[in-house]
Amino acid sequence: MNLKISLRVRWVKPTLERIVQDVQDLPALPQIVEQVIRVTEDPDSTVKELNDIICQDQALTARILRLANSAYYGFPRRISTVVEAIVILGFNTIRNLVLAASVYDLLSREVPGYQLGKGELWRHSIACAMAARLLARQVRFPAPDQAFVAGLLHDIGKIVLSVYMQDAYLEIINTVKEKRIPFSQAEKDVLGFTHAEVGAKVAEKWNFPVPLVEAIAFHHEPTRARENARLTALVHIADAICMMMGIGLGGDGLCYPVFPEALSLLGLQQGIIEELIDRLSDLFVDKNSFLDATK
Ligand SMILES: [Fe+2]
Ligand SMILES: [Fe+2]
Numbered sequence: 083m084n085l086k087i088s089l090r091v092r093w094v095k096p097t098l099e100r101i102v103q104d105v106q107d108l109p110a111l112p113q114i115v116e117q118v119i120r121v122t123e124d125p126d127s128t129v130k131e132l133n134d135i136i137c138q139d140q141a142l143t144a145r146i147l148r149l150a151n152s153a154y155y156g157f158p159r160r161i162s163t164v165v166e167a168i169v170i171l172g173f174n175t176i177r178n179l180v181l182a183a184s185v186y187d188l189l190s191r192e193v194p195g196y197q198l199g200k201g202e203l204w205r206h207s208i209a210c211a212m213a214a215r216l217l218a219r220q221v222r223f224p225a226p227d228q229a230f231v232a233g234l235l236h237d238i239g240k241i242v243l244s245v246y247m248q249d250a251y252l253e254i255i256n257t258v259k260e261k262r263i264p265f266s267q268a269e270k271d272v273l274g275f276t277h278a279e280v281g282a283k284v285a286e287k288w289n290f291p292v293p294l295v296e297a298i299a300f301h302h303e304p305t306r307a308r309e310n311a312r313l314t315a316l317v318h319i320a321d322a323i324c325m326m327m328g329i330g331l332g333g334d335g336l337c338y339p340v341f342p343e344a345l346s347l348l349g350l351q352q353g354i355i356e357e358l359i360d361r362l363s364d365l366f367v368d369k370n371s372f373l374d375a376t377k
Pocket of ligand 2: 237321
């Protein structure tokens with residue numbers, strides 16, 4: 083009698099309640115982020131007010147200065163105080179820096195389910211944020227800073243789904259190959275959720291505005307965006323650019339199509355992708371700065 087037992091164990095899908103609980107268990111954004119958002123949105127705020135809020139947190143201050151002096155901002159002179167950073171970089175950039183510094187710990191974790199080593203999701207996220215902002219400026223999108231934030235957080239759902247993904251990964255990859263579907267669709271078939279959907283739940287937990295939630299939810303299916311389709315298209319293309327540049331590819335990076343509708347919605351031609359890769363390669367010249375920026 084053949085006693086061979088099939089090793090193909092069927093993956094048990096996580097329930098919606100379980101995913102919601104996992105999202106709730108993620109840390110809240112530090113209060114300082116809310117204060118900084120409030121102050122930077124008020125045109126009557128002063129440099130001193132913003133400086134006083136940021137300087138309450140010494141670790142955050144050190145990270146912000148490291149980020150400000152990193153290759154991302156390419157500023158030629160060393161910035162050594164928060165006041166200097168505010169005056170030179172402006173309120174909007176400082177708000178982005180505070181947010182980036184606050185999510186650094188979360189995003190720099192190892193994400194084994196998606197085959198991302200320590201620091202790789204951070205590199206991918208900050209590169210996507212920079213690419214989205216650059217692209218936003220190029221197409222005269224009215225809120226390039228919103229594009230930065232959406233780019234920074236687009237893959238945050240991977241942190242939550244990683245734990246389930248570890249067992250499901252092979253089945254998902256096989257589904258991608260057999261059915262010739264994008265990775266996110268296979269994620270949905272096998273796990274019941276995509277990292278984009280789960281990321282949107284994280285953005286809701288952090289009370290982000292609807293266009294940001296939508297851009298995270300649909301970054302792999304930009305034609306589904308309704309609230310601010312241009313923002314979603316920006317993140318979609320920025321993400322594709324980072325994958326083409328090989329920044330934080332992980333296990334799924336090459337399994338997504340680029341939607342031509344996203345390019346046409348922004349009035350862009352295909353050639354823009356190569357042009358942006360060239361410009362970003364100069365910006366990301368020191369690859370180690372992705373990791374070192376906020377240590
Ligand atoms: Fe993604
Ligand atoms: Fe991504």
